[in-house]
Amino acid sequence: xxxxxxxxxxxxxxxxxxxxxxxxxxxxxxxxxxxxxxxxxxxxxxxxxxxxxxxxxxxxxxxxxxxxxxxxxxxxxxxxxxxxxxxxxxxxxxxxxxxxxxxxxxxxxxxxxxxxxxxxxxxxx
Numbered sequence: 001x002x003x004x005x006x007x008x009x010x011x012x013x014x015x016x017x018x019x020x021x022x023x024x025x026x027x028x029x030x031x032x033x034x035x036x037x038x039x040x041x042x043x044x045x046x047x048x049x050x051x052x053x054x055x056x057x058x059x060x061x062x063x064x065x066x067x068x069x070x071x072x073x074x075x076x077x078x079x080x081x082x083x084x085x086x087x088x089x090x091x092x093x094x095x096x097x098x099x100x101x102x103x104x105x106x107x108x109x110x111x112x113x114x115x116x117x118x119x120x121x122x123x124x125x
Contacts, residue, residue, distance in 0.1 A: 018052045025049060029063045039067050043085035050086050057082075 026034065028050075031042035043050075050057055064078040 018048055022049050022052075027063070028060070029066060032067050039081075039085065042067070044088075047086065047088060 025031075025045065028042055028046045031037045031045060032039065037045070050060075060082055061078040064081050065073070068081065
């Protein structure tokens, strides 16, 4: 039953792949409770559905609430969990040139400090 398309609702040739995927995918809560997947795995499978239709995710907060132990909610919110798992690693972008220039700046600073330290040690009797 898991990841199978319901034969009673035949696929239409104009269906987008995500629509076909959605029909065969259990809900996020079912992935967790019925199939015993941990939250990371459940979100990995559910993420394409979540990302394809942001407007249909309005009731997801209560699902997220049910997926984690109640003790964690004093430190985090369901919307934080939803945002964290709603994105994949491929969504993370960093400006490489900015990081490279900062690394170079830090190396120059390190070299300067090491030279100053060596001069200070050499000038001691």
